[in-house]
Amino acid sequence: xxxxxxxxxxxxxxxxxxxxxxxxxxxxxxxxxxxxxxxxxxxxxxxxxxxxxxxxxxxxxxxxxxxxxxxxxxxxxxxxxxxxxxxxxxxxxxxxxxxxxxxxxxxxxxxxxxxxxxxxxxxxxxxxxxxxxxxxxxxxxxxxxxxxxxxxxxxxxxxxxxxxxxxxxxxxxxxxxxxxxxxxxxxxxxxxxxxxxxxxxxxxxxxxxxxxxxxxxxxxxxxxxxxxxxxxxxxxxxxxxxxxxxxxxxxxxxxxxxxx
Amino acid sequence: xxxxxxxxxxxxxxxxxxxxxxxxxxxxxxxxxxxxxxxxxxxxxxxxxxxxxxxxxxxxxxxxxxxxxxxxxxxxxxxxxxxxxxxxxxxxxxxxxxxxxxxxxxxxxxxxxxxxxxxxxxxxxxxxxxxxxxxxxxxxxxxxxxxxxxxxxxxxxxxxxxxxxxxxxxxxxxxxxxxxxxxxxxxxxxxxxxxxxxxxxxxxxxxxxxxxxxxxxxxxxxxxxxxxxxxxxxxxxxxxxxxxxxxxxxxxxxxxxxxxxxxxxxxxxxxxxxxxxxxxxxxxxxxxxxxxxxxxxxxxxxxxxxxxxxxxxxxxxxxxxxxxxxxxxxxxxxxxxxxxxxxxxxxxxxxxxxxxxxxxxxxxxxxxxxxxxxxxxxxxxxxxxxxxxxxxxxxxxxxxxxxxxxxxxxxxxxxxxxxxxxxxxxxxxxxxxxxxxxxxxxxxxxxxxxxxxxxxxxxxxxxxxxxxxxxxxxxxxxxxx
Numbered sequence: 001x002x003x004x005x006x007x008x009x010x011x012x013x014x015x016x017x018x019x020x021x022x023x024x025x026x027x028x029x030x031x032x033x034x035x036x037x038x039x040x041x042x043x044x045x046x047x048x049x050x051x052x053x054x055x056x057x058x059x060x061x062x063x064x065x066x067x068x069x070x071x072x073x074x075x076x077x078x079x080x081x082x083x084x085x086x087x088x089x090x091x092x093x094x095x096x097x098x099x100x101x102x103x104x105x106x107x108x109x110x111x112x113x114x115x116x117x118x119x120x121x122x123x124x125x126x127x128x129x130x131x132x133x134x135x136x137x138x139x140x141x142x143x144x145x146x147x148x149x150x151x152x153x154x155x156x157x158x159x160x161x162x163x164x165x166x167x168x169x170x171x172x173x174x175x176x177x178x179x180x181x182x183x184x185x186x187x188x189x190x191x192x193x194x195x196x197x198x199x200x201x202x203x204x205x206x207x208x209x210x211x212x213x214x215x216x217x218x219x220x221x222x223x224x225x226x227x228x229x230x231x232x233x234x235x236x237x238x239x240x241x242x243x244x245x246x247x248x249x250x251x252x253x254x255x256x257x258x259x260x
Numbered sequence: 261x262x263x264x265x266x267x268x269x270x271x272x273x274x275x276x277x278x279x280x281x282x283x284x285x286x287x288x289x290x291x292x293x294x295x296x297x298x299x300x301x302x303x304x305x306x307x308x309x310x311x312x313x314x315x316x317x318x319x320x321x322x323x324x325x326x327x328x329x330x331x332x333x334x335x336x337x338x339x340x341x342x343x344x345x346x347x348x349x350x351x352x353x354x355x356x357x358x359x360x361x362x363x364x365x366x367x368x369x370x371x372x373x374x375x376x377x378x379x380x381x382x383x384x385x386x387x388x389x390x391x392x393x394x395x396x397x398x399x400x401x402x403x404x405x406x407x408x409x410x411x412x413x414x415x416x417x418x419x420x421x422x423x424x425x426x427x428x429x430x431x432x433x434x435x436x437x438x439x440x441x442x443x444x445x446x447x448x449x450x451x452x453x454x455x456x457x458x459x460x461x462x463x464x465x466x467x468x469x470x471x472x473x474x475x476x477x478x479x480x481x482x483x484x485x486x487x488x489x490x491x492x493x494x495x496x497x498x499x500x501x502x503x504x505x506x507x508x509x510x511x512x513x514x515x516x517x518x519x520x521x522x523x524x525x526x527x528x529x530x531x532x533x534x535x536x537x538x539x540x541x542x543x544x545x546x547x548x549x550x551x552x553x554x555x556x557x558x559x560x561x562x563x564x565x566x567x568x569x570x571x572x573x574x575x576x577x578x579x580x581x582x583x584x585x586x587x588x589x590x591x592x593x594x595x596x597x598x599x600x601x602x603x604x605x606x607x608x609x610x611x612x613x614x615x616x617x618x619x620x621x622x623x624x625x626x627x628x629x630x631x632x633x634x635x636x637x638x639x640x641x642x643x644x645x646x647x648x649x650x651x652x653x654x655x656x657x658x659x660x661x662x663x664x665x666x667x668x669x670x671x672x673x674x675x676x677x678x679x680x681x682x683x684x685x686x687x688x689x690x691x692x693x694x695x696x697x698x699x700x701x702x703x704x705x706x707x708x709x710x711x712x713x714x715x716x717x718x719x720x721x722x723x724x725x726x727x728x729x730x731x732x733x734x735x736x737x738x739x740x741x
């Protein structure tokens with residue numbers, strides 16, 4: 001199976017996620033750079049979405065069709081790495097649940113699930129990388145995306161990795177583990193409730209002295225950045241991979257145009 | 261806000277979000293319940309073990325429910341009690357009424373009972389000329405306000421202290437209490453003094469049950485006010501209204517749940533009063549009711565057995581799921597329009613009322629999973645919410661526009677080449693619209709998003725197109741070398 005010994009290359013399929021593909025390519029490049037630096041070869045096969053919009057809307061047929069497509073696309077790699085706990089959780093936790101009545105696809109879904117990791121968990125737990133050599137001068141606070149935290153157990157990994165970033169101070173906000181109110185299509189279907197939930201998050205951000213909010217999920221980040229900017233906050237928002245890869249000069253903070 | 265109408269969840273949510281009193285009451289709740297539970301759990305190293313044991317016990321009972329219920333009935337009868345099996349709320353109402361009429365009851369006192377809420381017992385008794393008097397302080401408050409509970413353990417949690425002061429003045433003035441009380445101890449005392457005589461006047465006392473004990477035929481209630489004890493020991497008859505899944509094998513098993521219940525619910529080590537009732541008063545008892553009746557309600561629970569939502573029957577009604585739910589924390593319980601609210605309500609209500617009327621409830625969740633994380637009996641609430649979403653989708657209850665949108669999206673998502681093309685166009689369009697500030701303040705088709713927050717603009721090209729271009733350039737560079 002997977003051979004980590006000697007010089008056999010570790011082939012990683014990068015599942016960029018549709019939000020990164022559409023909104024924030026820099027996160028994809030940052031993830032690729034981090035995975036490469038960890039000694040792996042990155043592959044980006046043609047891809048669309050993990051299927052969560054259908055899955056969370058109760059549309060099982062379309063969820064299965066999209067899941068089969070992802071399983072086929074990524075089956076050949078040693079690992080699948082996802083810069084999102086939400087989409088990572090979809091593949092690693094929910095794909096097997098989609099095929100409980102289908103032994104063959106169930107087997108394939110479980111095989112893919114077993115080698116799928118959220119980015120920071122892959123770097124910290126699987127590749128056990130040394131502290132990253134990045135630099136960022138500022139104080140950051142970290143939002144734990146729900147699926148990463150509760151489905152995949154991602155909590156310490158991004159913090160451990162950030163501890164290696166020179167110049168960066170991490171100041172935890174209250175209720176880092178509380179949902180930001182994004183919830184996929186929830187934020188549009190129940191927009192007013194979602195806005196109220198994210199306002200509690202931004203209030204917690206404001207109580208810290210952080211000038212940067214980080215998280216590992218672009219859904220949460222677009223939501224929190226959108227609310228912070230609407231409130232006129234100067235707190236910048238970025239995906240954790242951008243800071244870890246030292247690529248904060250590659251794109252302005254989320255929701256900003258580069259001139260502050 | 262319109263009560264008890266789950267189909268207008270969105271309208272109720274809007275009203276709730278605009279209600280200043282509700283917001284300040286919810287802020288109090290949110291600030292207290294979450295850290296209180298955590299502190300209580302942290303103080304008990306074996307909490308996780310107990311919780312696991314509780315879960316296993318419930319699963320064992322649900323797998324042998326007929327056995328334990330029959331055993332409960334046998335032992336309850338042996339102790340002199342009566343058991344009434346009721347398939348529907350109407351059956352349960354009729355059974356209660358018959359018992360009340362047997363002593364020509366004019367008033368009944370009531371301890372807190374969610375099953376009484378589920379069968380809308382107060383309305384029913386009033387309609388038949390019997391006055392129900394709620395004796396739990398929270399229930400008493402909402403009875404005065406003529407509102408349903410907004411939380412399964414704190415029924416009046418949505419009310420501010422000021423609102424309660426006003427409510428007491430309005431209703432107690434005619435009883436000679438014309439001074440508006442604003443200090444909680446004084447308010448509680450006023451309610452106690454008014455309720456005191458009601459206990460003596462009542463012909464029947466109705467309570468719920470947290471647990472039914474199969475081996476002894478007993479029922480257990482936990483309260484913090486002692487009102488349940490007065491309710492069940494003073495009148496001629498004690499009626500326990502409860503449901504099938506409350507049965508546990510032994511008294512010792514009940515203690516497993518008692519140790520996790522209060523900690524999960526309020527963060528207390530134990531509720532102030534835990535009372536076990538076994539049959540009516542015996543000849544040498546100093547007090548107690550002359551008759552002891554148990555109303556055992558099914559109301560759809562037996563059909564949940566063996567179904568994909570069976571895990572919901574493990575619920576011990578602690579309320580931790582709603583205390584930790586971001587949606588509940590924002591909109592409160594009345595928004596749900598059902599007796600059971602929050603995540604547990606959003607899973608239970610479709611089973612009790614049907615998916616059609618309750619279709620908003622399973623959808624109005626971010627599926628953040630915190631409910632499952634804090635559930636002391638590990639009910640996979642997000643998974644069960646998704647189950648209902650699937651049933652709703654299959655039944656064609658999803659609005660046409662949403663269904664159409666999903667189909668269009670799925671059409672593209674299954675055709676990567678076409679998807680890539682559409683994505684490249686879309687990100688360029690959005691980038692153009694958000695070019696000035698790097699974000700959009702409005703977007704005509706995404707008002708749900710932009711009403712409350714900006715939409716960060718995309719960088720302008722998709723990751724995949726940039727990646728492939730970069731790879732191609734590298735290959736050309738490699739070939740040139």
